[in-house]
Amino acid sequence: MSASNRRFPKQFADLASFIRFLESQGELVRIRHTVDPKLEMTEIATRLLASGGPAVLFESVKGFDYPVLNNLFGTEKRVALAIGSDLSALEELGELLAYLRQPDPPSGGVGGLLGTAKKMSVVRHMATKTQRRAPWQQSVMDGDDVDLTQLPIQSCWPGDAAPLVTWPVVITQGPDRGPVNLGIYRMQLLGRNRLIMRWLKHRGGAQHSRSFNGPMPVAVAIGCDPGTLLAAVTPIPDSLSEYAFAGLLREQNVPVVKGAVSGLPIPVSAEIVLEGTVDLDDRADEGPYGDHTGYYNEVESFPVFTVKRISMRRNPVYLSTFTGRPPDEPSVLALALNRLFVPMLRKQFEEITAFHLPAEACSYRVAVIAMRKNYPGHAFRVMAGVWGFLRQFLYTKYLIVVDEGVDIQDWDAVMRAVGRHADGRRDLQVLTNTPIDYLDFASPVAGLGGKLGIDATTKQGAECEVLTTHSVQPTEEALNRWAATLQRTESPIQGIHLRPDAAMAVVAVQKGAALNLAQFASTLVATDDKRSVPRQIWLVDPTIDLASWDDLLWVIATCSDAGRDVWIDPEYGTFVVDATTKLAGETQREWGVPLTMTAEVVENVTAYWPKLGLPGPGTPIW
DSSP, X not given: OOGGGXXXXXXXXXXXXXXXXXXXXXXXXXXXXXXXXXXXXHHHHHHHXXXXXXXXXXXXXXXXXXXXXXXXXXXXXXXXXXXXXXXXXXXXXHHHHHHHHSOOOOOSHHHHHHHHHHHHHHGGGXXXXXXXXXXXXXXXXXXXXXXXXXXXXXXXXXXXXXXXEOSEEEEEEOTTOOXXXXXXXXXXXXXXXXXXXXXXXXXXXXXXXXXXXXXXXXXXXXXXXXXXXXXXXXXOOTTSOHHHXXXXXXXXXXXXXXXXXXXXXXXXXXXXXXXXXXXXXXXXXXXXXXXXXXXXXXXXXXXXXEEEEEEXXXXXXXXXXXXXXXXXXXXXXXXXXXXXXXXXXXXXXXXXXXXXXXXXXXXTSEEEEEEXXXXXXXXXXXXXXXXXXXXXXXXXXXXXXXXXXXXXXXXXXXXXXXXXXXXXXXXXXXXEEEEOOTTOTTSSBTTEEEEEEEEESOOOXXXXXXXXXXXXXXXXXXXXXXXXXXXXXXXXXXXXXEEGGGTEEEEEEOOSSOOOHHHHHHHHHOOSOGGGSOSEEEEEOTTSOTTOHHHHHHHHHHHOOHHHXXXXXXXXXXXXXXXXXXOBTTBSSOOXXXXXXXXXXXXXXXXXXXXXXXXXXXXXXX
16 A cells, blocks of 8 residues: 555544544535434444444434534545555455465565565564553542543433443453453443443453452543554554554554553554453343344343443543444444455455355345355365465355356356355255354354355366265246146245346245255255256245345344254255244244334434424334
């Protein structure tokens, strides 16, 4: 990334400068109408996200003195503006990360040496720069004066347990004073000086906490400069600190001030800073909360963050967001930041030409890879490598590999490759009892579940000799006959949507009781005319739009477990995936409740939408 192509470093030293810039570009609207942080902000943001609308600064917040910034990174364009370039700069940065993760010796004579020198010259921005003072030290609350309830903490969904801090940059360091970790961990408000710190066991902050015998110092920065925010939310390699990555994004060192209570380096750019301790012996039940899956998550115990000091600017801006079914702000960020992974994957696997994590599938639960295939079985080697290469793919449940040249962001093209090249007997790899996101209620037990790899590449060599009976491609006419026959029989089938090019059927099933998948799937393929049977059948609830890729990807990601919900026809290789809601007898887990907004809030926001000065009609998504 040449300096001539970047405009970031001095322009966005803090959040206020980025707000001014976005406003000048028509990417931010100030709302002076009084808005309630309880539910109304979420309802407004969902409408803006659905239409690609601007960031919003709520200047009059009901019951509070401070403005709230929402939907900051609600479009990929604003993510690009935050790094002072277009999104291709992220791929260039990914190449640098790949180099830092696994550097190559200089090659190619003087040119190679110059290339290495250029890469290393950027590294000078990776160290933090310590200062004595910061604007967030202008107003301080200590001891008994600490009162978190003065902050306009957002309540996002009707079923949420309490207001939730959603954009905190949590700063931790081990007792050995080693690398500093920045992470985004949501925090439930418990009282004037207590928050629940929801960090998963494998996250940096949680790992640091297990190294302490007693309370661990913690600092939380709310409303940092965009470079630091993006660094904190990006799942970078373990060997690199978020402060170092922020320096690379900013192309200048991140200025920090040592916290008076925590002793931790805190970004000078912060609007609000919380300092205190986390003690693993002090825990509380967190949740339920609406999550990025589009459902409320289960209640679980997490440690409490005791706040001993609140510091802030004289007129701070409180940065907030919400998580819900995509599109939400985290899913937009994930889609943009996908570009970082491609160079790192290519460095390890040169045959990978493209990589995509669709936002509709919760941004990480389904992945598609395009590759140059060199030998039989090559796709399965790549699958195993990707699942084990980066921690970010640990929770990826479905991995589809296609040939180079397939547009992996076009689901018609991807599923066409699956329908034409994947035989369930040979080309599906089902793994059981693998690490799974504990929020995934579709898995048999919390934290362990199944994964499915689909080799949808063109077969070559020995791959063509594996099967004794070969699958057949159904014609459109034959598929229509198959669907018509099924819909004439007495069964729980409520509808069928065919995609003939992909030899694919999406089948709506109305279940009155637990479904025996093997038995039901067998009836779907039980015909003398095998040329009429789809190569892939996906079972969903009747409430799902059968023609919508968004809906299908969402339920695949949230309502299926490959170890339990995949059936393969042993004779001809058709595979069936059950992505329906599971009933008693099908799962021992508490099934997720889908997120929706209350009718009252939807009506209120619709009524005052014309007063907000926002673009578009503000059509509700519900």
